[in-house]
Structures are given as C-alpha cells and as structure tokens.
Amino acid sequence: MSGIVLAEAVIDRLRRRYPCYHETAYLFILSALKFTIDRLGEQRHISGRELAAGCRDLALERWGLMARHVLEYWGIRSTRDLGEIVFALVECGVLVKRDEDSLEDFHAIYDFEQAFDRDYPWITVQQT
Template structure:
C-alpha cells in the first residue's frame, strides 16, 4: 500500500498575512472564514448561489460570529476545542476580532459600517464557552486499591 500525498492549496493572501502578523496560525484564519459561512447558514442568512457579493441581509455581527465559532469548534474538535484554539494563538474573544479584521484588511471578509473591533472585546470567557457541556469525571471507573 502506498500513501498518496494530497495537494494542499494555500491562499497566498493568508500566507502573506501570517508572515506579517504571526500571532495566529494559518488554520485559525481558515476556521474564521468557515465560521462565517457556518453562522450565516445557521441563521438563515447564507447568500444565494447566484449572489456574487455579500449584502446586509447576509451580515453576521461579532457576537453571532463568536457563538457560531464556539458551536463549530465543539462540533469539529469536541473536548479538544480549547486546546486547538490555544495552539492557533486564539485565547479570547478579542483574538477573534483581530482575526476578523485582519481578514477584512486583506479583503477575504467584508464589513458593514457598523462593524468594529470592539464588538469582540471581552464578550465572554472563550475557554468556558468551549468547555460548556463537557465534564471530565472518573466516576465511571471504580477506585482500585493498589497492594504494595
């Protein structure tokens, strides 16, 4: 059996961005773009297939995007979501604002006149939101006595 290498497609705009601002991993930017689409679909605001540009009816605000990011991260990464975010350099909701506005700067996302980086400032505890609903316990495993 031989392994076949998949061809990776790297977005040159994103690649240049992480060279200029190495705080966040490439995957964090891809995840934010995926989150926009996921959140639009979840809220019934996905652009129609024939629609070339985003409109106000497709817009998602900072808080909606943050909730969508947490939902999507838990779906994709489960209990490992906080670890994945940490590896990507994402620790707070403020980091999502930085990611979003960096993507706007390189024209990978668009913004409305109402959008502001402060929309992401200290919205909620990101780690707690990712861990919500998960509980680590050893209750399923009975305590064992070790004879010495």
C-alpha cells in the first residue's frame, strides 16, 4: 500500500493489543497521512479532522463505491476507529502526538454511510 511498511515487531504488537483492526488498516492510515500532507503541500501537524477527511478522500479515490466495505472489512466503521488506529500507532512509537491531541478529535466527524454511500460523488457520463 503505497510502499509503506511497518516492522514485523510493530505489526505483532498491534495484532496483540488491538485485534479488532486488520493490520492493513494501520498501513492505510499511514498512507492517508501522507496523502493528506501531500495534498496540503506542506509538512506540518495534521488535525484529527484533516486526517479523517484525507482518509475519506483516499478511500473514495482508491475503491470508489466499495470504500466503506473495504474499511469495514478492516474493522474501520467510524471516524472514532480512525482515531483509535492513530493512537495505537502513537503508542507503538510509529507516530507522535501533541499534548492537545485527543481521541475525541476523531469523534463523529462524519457518518460512514453518508460519506461513502449517500454522498458518493457520482460523475455524469456524457454520451457521444
């Protein structure tokens, strides 16, 4: 997934401590972090809201209408899950946080069904 790899020891620790998330979910969050920073055009701290938006946009770009189903397969069913994964990566030393960062920063940013299904950015196909 975008060439991002975690050390096997980190993966093992995440599997043991957070078995509700597929290991690919962690790689997706790291890819979404890079995607969000690249889109902003500057290297800086990313808020929970910004990262959640980046996760949504990257998932839609990669998987289209299947985005919500892919994320749910990995155990990601809400923006709170995105935060849980971020803080698991912080706990394992993969990411760092500021003192003011909180899991609550990821609470109810958007509803998955709304964001991935009802608000899907349909493109009108023009007939030639």
